[in-house]
Amino acid sequence: MAKANEISHSMKFNLQSSLYYLINGPSTIFASLRCLENDYQTIADEKLTTDRQIEWEDLRYGLADNRFTRFSLETPGPLMIQYESVADIYPQLLNKSDVEDDGVRSIHSESMPYLFPSRYAPSDRLRAVAIDQFGGIKGKLNQALAVEQWIWERITYQHGSSDEKSSAIDTLENRKGVCRDFAHLGIAFCRALTIPARYVTVYSCLLDPQDFHAVFEVLVGGRWYLIDATRKAPLNGMVRIAMGRDASDAAVATLFGNIQGNGINVSTLISNEETTPFQPLYRQDLEENNQVISTI
Amino acid sequence: MAKANEISHSMKFNLQSSLYYLINGPSTIFASLRCLENDYQTIADEKLTTDRQIEWEDLRYGLADNRFTRFSLETPGPLMIQYESVADIYPQLLNKSDVEDDGVRSIHSESMPYLFPSRYAPSDRLRAVAIDQFGGIKGKLNQALAVEQWIWERITYQHGSSDEKSSAIDTLENRKGVCRDFAHLGIAFCRALTIPARYVTVYSCLLDPQDFHAVFEVLVGGRWYLIDATRKAPLNGMVRIAMGRDASDAAVATLFGNIQGNGINVSTLISNEETTPFQPLYRQDLEENNQVISTI
Amino acid sequence: MAKANEISHSMKFNLQSSLYYLINGPSTIFASLRCLENDYQTIADEKLTTDRQIEWEDLRYGLADNRFTRFSLETPGPLMIQYESVADIYPQLLNKSDVEDDGVRSIHSESMPYLFPSRYAPSDRLRAVAIDQFGGIKGKLNQALAVEQWIWERITYQHGSSDEKSSAIDTLENRKGVCRDFAHLGIAFCRALTIPARYVTVYSCLLDPQDFHAVFEVLVGGRWYLIDATRKAPLNGMVRIAMGRDASDAAVATLFGNIQGNGINVSTLISNEETTPFQPLYRQDLEENNQVISTI
C-alpha cells in the first residue's frame, strides 16, 4: 500500500445539521446524521436532539456499517431534528506516482460489492462509453482522475436539473445535475473500468451555500481516494457521514408514511480549538503537485 | 414471530454444478458455487475441483455474507470448475393467518438495505404502478402473494427474451423474461410497497431443464418467505447459493478480463440417503392450504 | 361510414392567443397559431399581429398540412405575437352502435402514418401492456374508449409533473402528467392496438384555466373520433390548430437560436353572434347516451 506523505495532517471541525419535517400521520424516518467512526475520522461531543419528544433508535447497517437513526412518529405537526458534533479528520496526502494499481485480483472481499452496478450507478450500461472514453489511459488512478476531469468539464452543476430518480445515464444524457449526480456518474464510469467506487455523503467545509454534499471514492492498490467532480469544496475539509453503493444506501433521510420534508440547515465550520490554519486543497491544488487524498 | 407448522420437515439433496470457460488471457472469475450456511440449510461434503491447476481463494462478502471463490487465471485454454456437496434444508411451513405484519418500524437493521432500490429492481420507478395495482390489498404478505400471482399470470417465461442488462422496468414493458427477470420484478414491486425483498440464487430440485434458478424472498413480521413467480419448481426443494439486493450481488459468476463462458451443467437431486419421500410443494399446493414457506 | 346524428350542430367561437418572448440574438420561431381549415371547422377574420415589426412567412407542412408561421428575428428585446380569429366548428354526434370497425385493410393511405410509433407515443414499446390491458375488449372504438377511461382513472393531472421530453412510457411509469401526456399515452395505447391515432392541439372552450389544450383522435371505420382523457373540457368546444403524430409535429411553438419563452395567453369564447346556447358535452355526457363525437 502506498505511503502517505508527511505533510498530511488532521483538522478539527464543528458540525451541525437540522432537518425539518411536517408529520401528517404515522410515519418513519431513517436519518443518517451521525458521522462514520473509523481511522479517517473521530467523532466527539455528539448531540442528537428533537424539538419535541419522539421515539428513536440508533442503528448500524449496510456494507459500510453506516450509523442510522430510525424515528417512529405518530403525532401530527412540525418536527425538527438537530445534530451536533466535533470531528477530527486525517486526510492522507499521497503522490500519484506512489500509488500502485494491482487490479481486480487483489481487491479485498469487503470492497467487491463496490465493483457491481447499482440503482443510480448502472455501470454495466456505461461500459462501452467508459472504455471508449477512458480505456486508453494507463493506470486505474489516472483513469479515475480522467473521469473526474471529464465530468467537471462537461456536466453543468444546476439546481433543479435532476430529481431523486435520476441515474448516471440521465446525467450523461442531460449533461446537468447536482453533487449527487456528479458522484453517480463518476462511480458508474469507474466501476465500468473495473475500479471499485463508492458514494459518500459528507459534511463539507467551505461549500457555498452550506449543505450536505455528495462525493465518491475509488479503490486503487488497497487505498480509497476521495474525488469530487463538482470541485465545489476542498477535499481535505470533508467529514464522512455515510457510504454505500449509491445514494440509495447513503441518503441523509429516507421517509416512510405520511410525512414531508420541510427544509434543512447544515453548517461545517473549522473548530475554534483548531490551531493550524486551514489550507484548503481543491482538486486543482492537488493536480499541480501530482497529489491525491486518501481516506485510507 | 409466527410459529412454524409441525408438518415442516427437512430434506437432503445432492448438488453438483460445472462451469465451463474459455480463457484467452489473464482473467479473473468471481464464482458463487458454494452454498450459504445458515439455519435454513447445512452443507456437507463440499468438493470444489478444476480440470487443471489454477489459483483460487475463498471469500465471503456482501450483505448476506455470500461465499464466493475468486479464480485468478493466466494460461489460455479451456477450464472446467466443478462443485459438489450434500445439503440439508429446513423449510418452515406456516399458515398465512399466523403471519403478523408489523411494518417498517420493526424491520431489523440488517434487513433495511433490502427496502432500497437496486440496479435491476429499481423500486422507486415502480412505486406508482405498484400502489395502483396492489396498494388496496390488506397485509404485506397478501400484497407479496398478489405480486407473485400477477407476475405469474402476465409475464411469459421465454428463453432469450431478456439479457443481462434487463431490469424490472424492461420486464414490465416486454411482459417476457426468465427466472432472473421474474424475481427482479417481484422484488421491485414488493420494495415499492415497503416490503423488504431480496434476490436468491438456488439449486432447485425438479426444475426442468436442470439449471441454476433465481427466486426471491420477502420479509414480513420478522421472517423471510420464499417466492417463485415462475412456478417452475417446488418451493421446498431449493438450496440457497447466494442472496443479495439483485442479480448483481448474487450472480453465479462474474467475469473480468479476457475470458468467455462456455456452458454450465447443474444437477439438484434428492439424496439416496433420504428416507422420507419428497412431497413437492408448489405455490398452488400451498395456496390451497393457505400456507407459505419461510426460510427463517 | 357511420351516419352522424341529427342533433349535431355547429358552434361559433372567438379565439385569441398571445405568445411572449425574449429575444437575445438571431433566432427563429415556428409558431402554430392559425387554425386548420377543413370540413370540421371554418376560420374567418384571422388577424396575426406583432408588437414590433418583424419578418414572417406563412407555411403549411406535415402530414396534416398544418399552418405554421416562421418568424425570423434579429433585434434583441421582448416580442409579442398575437392571433385572433372566429371559428365555426361542426362536431358530428354519432351513436356508438353505428360505428363500424373495418380494420387495417381499409385504412386510407393518408391515415397509415398514424399507425406507426412516434417520438412521444412509442406504441411499439407499449404493445404487450396494451394487449394485456385492452386486447380482450371487442371493437376498436370500445378499445379506444376503454383506453380513455383507464387513463382518466389512473393518471393524475399535475402541472410540472412532466417536461417536454416526457413520452407515454414516462407517463405510464409516473402516473402523472398534463394534457400533452394524457394524449400521448392514449395515442400510444391505441396504435399498439392497431388503431390509427393522432395528436391534436386545440383552442378549448370552458377549459379552466384558459390555455392551449392537447387531445387525440382515433380512426375507426373511416371517421376520426375526438378523445380527451383529461376530461377537463367539453368535446364539442374544441377548435383544431394543428395535428400530427405527436407533439413534435403539432407544438404551438418551436424555438431555434437565442430566444426564450416568456408566457402565453389564450382565450376561447363562445361568439356573441352565436344564437344557440352552448350545451357542453363532456365524455360523461356522451357516455350516458352511448355517443361519440366525430371530427369527420
Add this chain to the structure above:
Amino acid sequence: MAKANEISHSMKFNLQSSLYYLINGPSTIFASLRCLENDYQTIADEKLTTDRQIEWEDLRYGLADNRFTRFSLETPGPLMIQYESVADIYPQLLNKSDVEDDGVRSIHSESMPYLFPSRYAPSDRLRAVAIDQFGGIKGKLNQALAVEQWIWERITYQHGSSDEKSSAIDTLENRKGVCRDFAHLGIAFCRALTIPARYVTVYSCLLDPQDFHAVFEVLVGGRWYLIDATRKAPLNGMVRIAMGRDASDAAVATLFGNIQGNGINVSTLISNEETTPFQPLYRQDLEENNQVISTI
C-alpha cells in the same frame, strides 16, 4: 443552391427482391418494395409478383410519398412476394466548398418535419451530447460529416446486437448496431444540431452480403446529401426505396395479424446495358477529393 460537378453521371441497376412469409391466419402486409420515382432516379420495367393469387393495392403515403403495397391475406400457408425493376440513378457530385449553409430560416416547409425528433431518432434527448461533441465545428455540412466519422469510428457493426425497438439512444449506449441503427444515430445527432435529416431505405450495389440497406440524408443549403456511416457500400450505387423520419416510416415491410417473416432475398446489380464502368465512390474516396454526393 450549389452547382453539381461535371463528373456526376448516371448509372443503371437491375433490382430484385423477394420476401418470404408464413401466413397463419387473416393478416395484412404493408410492403415498401417499389422504388421512389423522382429527379434522382427513374424506374422502369417494374414487376411485382406473388407465388399464389392474393389481393393487393398500391398506395402512396407519408411525407415522402413512399410507394407502398398493401397485401390482404386470408388463406394460411407460405407466401413469396417478388419485385423486379431497372433503375437509373443520377448522383450529383459536389465540392464541399461549394455547399452553402443557410440555416433554419430558409428550410423549405416540406423539409421541416425532418428537423423534429422521431421514435428511433429522438434528437431532443441527444442535444446536449451533440452540442458538446460537434457544436464547435463550423458549417452544417462539416458537422454532418463529423457525425458520420464519429459513428463510423465508434459504433461496431454487429448483426443481432440490436432489435426493432432499438433507438439512437440505445446505439449510443451500446456502441453496436446494424445499418438501421447507424442511420438513426446519425439522424438524431444531425437534427440535434438543427440539420434536417431523413432515413432512406435503399437497394445498395456492392453491399456484402446483399440485403436491403439503410442510410440517411441531410439537408444543407437546399440540397440533400447522402450519408452512410457504416461505410459498407458505395454512395453512388444506392437506389432509394422509401424515405421518412426514421424506420417507422420507411420499413421494408410492416406486418399486421397472424403472420411471420420467413426470410428475404435481395440483389442489386449493375445492368448489362450499362456501358460506363462503375467506379464505386465510398466516403473515403469522396473525402480525398473534398466531395459529397447529393440526391438533389
